[in-house]
Amino acid sequence: MSIEIKEVMTSSDRKKFVNLAFDIYKGNAFWVPPMNKDELHNINPKENPAYDFCTAKFWIVENDKKCVGRIGAIINHVYNEKKNENLGRICRMEFYDDYEVTKLLFDTAEAWLKQQKVEGVLGPLGFTNLDTQGLLIEGFDHVQSIASTYHLPYYQTHFEKYGYKKEIDWLEFRLFIKEVPAKAARLADLIKERHNLKLIIPKSNKELLNYGLKVFNLLNLAFEDLPFVVSFDKKMMEYYIKKYFSSINYRFVKLIETQQGDLAGFIICVPSLSKAFQKAKGKLLPFGFIPILKALKHPVEADIFLTAVDPKLQSMGIPAILISELQKSLIEHGVKDVETTGIFETNQKAITTWKNYDHIQHKRRRCYRKMF
Numbered sequence: 001m002s003i004e005i006k007e008v009m010t011s012s013d014r015k016k017f018v019n020l021a022f023d024i025y026k027g028n029a030f031w032v033p034p035m036n037k038d039e040l041h042n043i044n045p046k047e048n049p050a051y052d053f054c055t056a057k058f059w060i061v062e063n064d065k066k067c068v069g070r071i072g073a074i075i076n077h078v079y080n081e082k083k084n085e086n087l088g089r090i091c092r093m094e095f096y097d098d099y100e101v102t103k104l105l106f107d108t109a110e111a112w113l114k115q116q117k118v119e120g121v122l123g124p125l126g127f128t129n130l131d132t133q134g135l136l137i138e139g140f141d142h143v144q145s146i147a148s149t150y151h152l153p154y155y156q157t158h159f160e161k162y163g164y165k166k167e168i169d170w171l172e173f174r175l176f177i178k179e180v181p182a183k184a185a186r187l188a189d190l191i192k193e194r195h196n197l198k199l200i201i202p203k204s205n206k207e208l209l210n211y212g213l214k215v216f217n218l219l220n221l222a223f224e225d226l227p228f229v230v231s232f233d234k235k236m237m238e239y240y241i242k243k244y245f246s247s248i249n250y251r252f253v254k255l256i257e258t259q260q261g262d263l264a265g266f267i268i269c270v271p272s273l274s275k276a277f278q279k280a281k282g283k284l285l286p287f288g289f290i291p292i293l294k295a296l297k298h299p300v301e302a303d304i305f306l307t308a309v310d311p312k313l314q315s316m317g318i319p320a321i322l323i324s325e326l327q328k329s330l331i332e333h334g335v336k337d338v339e340t341t342g343i344f345e346t347n348q349k350a351i352t353t354w355k356n357y358d359h360i361q362h363k364r365r366r367c368y369r370k371m372f
Contacts, residue, residue: 170342
């Protein structure tokens with residue numbers, strides 16, 4: 001086999017990089033293809049504002065002009081400064097079960113990172129914590145959420161063979177929604193009255209957009225101490241609002257304000273688009289938008305994307321209000337199953353919350369570390 005690696009430089013290279021995943025997972029019932037356009041923008045410095053504070057390169061491996069592997073390497077300078085460390089990241093790695101290709105990918109990405117004088121590498125991690133994160137190591141027979149990732153079992157073997165060691169895991173849960181217990185509903189009402197909290201229920205996506213910057217400012221506060229997180233500046237906030245808020249059904253978004261009008265907490269749940277994205281096959285046109293619109297308007301399942309509470313108000317019990325109100329809306333619209341996004345295995349408070357529901361803990365993603 002004659003293989004060669006090349007840096008992604010042209011639009012043609014970027015298309016090969018993105019299309020590889022479609023080839024590897026062709027016919028896989030559990031993989032959910034991303035939108036091609038989003039993926040192309042993500043690895044393009046002209047389209048992704050994260051390049052303002054990150055340095056990144058991407059490579060593909062070809063065998064007789066056929067793409068058989070890909071990898072990205074990122075240095076998030078803001079995160080390194082925040083943590084007072086000097087680490088790179090690997091990301092968006094895809095490959096067939098051929099260790100010669102995998103080794104060439106790792107060798108090339110790490111050689112470049114060493115040239116940049118970093119001391120080690122974490123990953124898979126993206127540009128920010130709203131980018132793709134983690135390697136799937138459990139849950140291969142469950143359909144991927146669009147906010148998560150999917151990999152085949154041999155990926156873990158290749159990572160660990162090359163010397164990568166566990167840093168931390170994310171856990172994902174599937175919740176089976178039932179009626180809100182009367183006791184829980186009364187508790188939520190009592191918390192609102194005691195602390196003069198106001199429940200905000202947006203009446204349209206347009207109204208929800210008015211809260212976009214407030215949501216991200218609170219996210220910055222609430223996620224400040226979590227691993228791999230950097231605060232979003234206004235440019236990044238606007239980028240993600242444009243990217244994600246279009247796939248939100250306002251009926252499944254709950255916000256809480258204080259008496260002073262400050263955002264105290266929120267939960268964003270969206271109709272599951274996994275099956276719709278599978279039908280769209282990475283493209284909105286000519287017909288890919290149809291199953292997506294159907295899923296948004298008539299949800300059967302849902303994904304909890306984000307939830308956050310002002311750290312200064314953690315003791316008030318705000319999550320109880322958010323979850324109770326969301327549960328009511330889900331039941332009203334006939335949604336019975338909900339997927340959570342990844343929760344750090346160390347976040348016992350969140351894990352305990354989800355374990356209060358009828359649930360399964362069915363997926364696990366891993367971040368690895370390797371020091372040079």
